[in-house]
Amino acid sequence: MILFETMQLGEGQIKRLAYHKARIKQSSKQFAYPFNDKLWDDTITSIEKQYPTQMKRIKLTLDESGKMDYQIFPLTTKNHFTAKLQCVSQHVPKAYVINKTSQREHLRHNHETDLILLYNEEGKILEFDIGNIVIKEDDQWYTPFYNDDFLRGTMRQYLLEQEKVKVKDYDIASFKYKVQHDLIEVMLINSLREVADVEIYL
Incomplete structure (x- = not known):
């Protein structure tokens, strides 16, 4: 089982980032998954630098070993x-x-x-x-x-x-x-x- 956050990236920044971090960090405590703050921050910085202007959907995952990974998708405009x-x-x-x-x-x-x-x-x-x-x-x-x-x-x-x-x-x-x-x-x-x-x- 993995934990994950689905986030909006726009203009080189992930919106409501602090809320996403707080939620996945709280979940990691509940399931006793290691959570490395520096790894999170470095991963986010890497994502934001890759797409300084485009709108993207980011799925960031955390597994039971503490490994973080992410996928990047187009962000559709369906409303x-x-x-x-x-x-x-x-x-x-x-x-x-x-x-x-x-x-x-x-x-x-x-x-x-x-x-x-x-x-x-x-x-x-x-x-x-x-x-x-x-x-x-x-x-x-x-x-x-x-x-x-x-x-x-x-x-x-x-x-x-x-x-x-x-x-x-x-x-x-x-x-x-x-x-x-x-x-x-x-x-x-x-x-x-x-x-x-x-x-x-x-």
Whole structure:
């Protein structure tokens, strides 16, 4: 199993870098993976120097021996997605839910839509398979309370600290009703897309 971060590189800098480092470092402690700060810093510097002007998607990985590696991909400009609802089992190990790891069986789907929007067995709306959810209601942005039940994204953390979003839970019944009656707007947030519109298929 590997830990990884997916990051946006633009104009020679990785955005929200401190958030990414803090998250993978915390995960490395939880799984007892060695984490070398100098190796991280040197790897990031090398990546940023390679692409001083281009927009790229960076996937940086950390394995159980402490080895870091990375892959670089084009960053597409897709900013509208479709999603369907999918219940996540309570039997998924919490460590795989709250950390970004290669153990992602609970996020698999048949891609009838671009994304899946997960909810738990109690009906709480949680997250998308590739990022957190923001719901716009009455000109305010909301994202679910964190209760060790989803991955805390770096963009979510940034927006909370900037006080651009508030925390509020939505249950699946009221969420469906509000989607059907156009009472809310639904958005995906992550460090790559930042903010993207999502159309929910019910």
